[in-house]
Amino acid sequence: MSAADRNRPAPGHENAAKAAHLSVMCAEVVSALNPRAGEVYVDGTFGAGGYSAALLAAADCQVIGIDRDPTVQVHADRLSAAHPDRFRLLQGRFGDMAELLAGIGVDAVDGVALDIGVSSMQLDQAARGFSFQQDGPLDMRMGDTGETAADLVNSRDEAELADIIYLYGEERRSRAVARAIVAARTEQPITRTGELASIVARVVRSTPGIHPATRTFQALRIAVNDELGELRRGLVGAERLLRPEGRLAVVSFHSLEDRVIKRFLDRRSGKLTGGSRHMPVAETAPRAPSFRPLHKGAATAGDAEMAINPRARSAKLRAAVRTAAPAWPDDDMQEAA
Template sequence: MHKPVLLEEAVELLLGSGGKVFVDCTVGLGGHAKRILEKNSQAFLIGIDRDPFALELAKENLRDFEGRFSLYKANYSDFDLVLKEEGVDLVDGFLFDLGVSMYQLKSPRGFSFQRDEPLDMRMDPEEKLTAYEVVNKYPEKELERIIREYGEERKARAIAKAIVLRRSRKPIETTKELADLVASVVKRHGRLHPATKTFQAIRIEVNKELDHLKKALWKTPGYLRSGGRLVVISFHSLEDRIVKTFFREHAHQLKILTKKPITPKKEEVMQNPASRSAKLRAGEKL
């Protein structure tokens, strides 16, 4: 099983206040969940994920802890509905590990341009909007806005123009077609593939990631018991900005435990280069 980023740091902060009921809002394959259940023998874990394939694997990976967890296919912005179903009013901790998982990047759903796959990018395959729709149906101005805002891509206008021109001749159907098209507009700088930011932007739009993050975070204080903890791991500046703003706006409810965000140690980055951009922020309910 792939080792989650900042595993020990996240779990230690989450469990630091004691308590028994924890919500892993992005349970994925169950890496953090497993460590939580190992380290706190009294813990009961509620795991949420919108990806049904990941949930199946999480169930398998947590089989040694039968009776100490329950898993739900849901969007984490609906965690309040999950808690209602569990009959739980207050919890001792929330964990969010944001972005796309390594498992999803390797699954044939068009998250990565390393392989040629249909343009999909849905974390939840039951959702209607796909990357194909975004790329082939969105107006040029809207494409430009998404690529600029969600990808922080300076060449957004040129990329949107190239996409619209190409799709007027024939639809853009695969990840390779899109990546090659972007690479024809954006010159490579350093290690980053020219299409990285555009792919990030389209994925965020397809899954409405930033909207759901805001909705979820702003709900958490109402469901944390006094002394309960919130731990969030983000992977790019857009997510981190939302998390920072949230903690600043809730200073009257949450004590910040991380004056500066915790980042992976050199050894972790060497073992898992994808972890290099991770930032962990945590707070405790007053």
């Protein structure tokens, strides 16, 4: 399921639109982090501030939010006004959290929360270009800099587009979609979400409950924002920052994201002792585990939350506790890909 589908209000739920703006599995994330007075926590994907607000309410702790989207400042201002000495927002990517926190003199924290993927607020704004259900500029940037989705679809060759759509969208008709995009852009540049959705719909068969453009839009969004690379960097950053017994809680919504998180935690906890089958690792001695799982496997949202918040239906929470072992080398994340 794409981020667009998981954020679409479900028929019959009058509270769905409101629920779409709630942080998914918020209670479970706070429980996993177990906030305590005097400790410091990072909300690496601040958004509307749901996790931050819940952490601040749970204990007399400090919270540092991070977000690359400048439009979230209004939510940060609200929390800053309510907790002037306990909350602050840093603008930037959560993959750069270690460097961002070093810039304010923080070199260790007690917990990190991450909610991976596009936010419902971004989907709801047609001008952001994330949604195929609302016509808008073909943008898809989570921040306000860098290449847009329009830049990508109008400049990449057919083979590269097909690879992006297949790898990040798991779209079986990726080659046909890429051909259709290249053919359409010879007539005029593709600049609107509605245009692209129509192009894809001509070559991808519709299935019940899933728009034909779902997987293509997901793939372009992931590519534009380097979401999987950002996730890997964020996990490594959290490993560097967390004190012994500090906690990491990551909520994801798609198998691509969850696979990266699972392999990272399995490897760091000693469950996986080698690289992937494509990249075996020869180690002279096993590295000491830098994490231990907080619970077996991934936790999922409860029935009550899923009933009012469609986004929770595909959510998975993985959490772990930092050990006293040194952080592993950065290049080890290539093995977790």
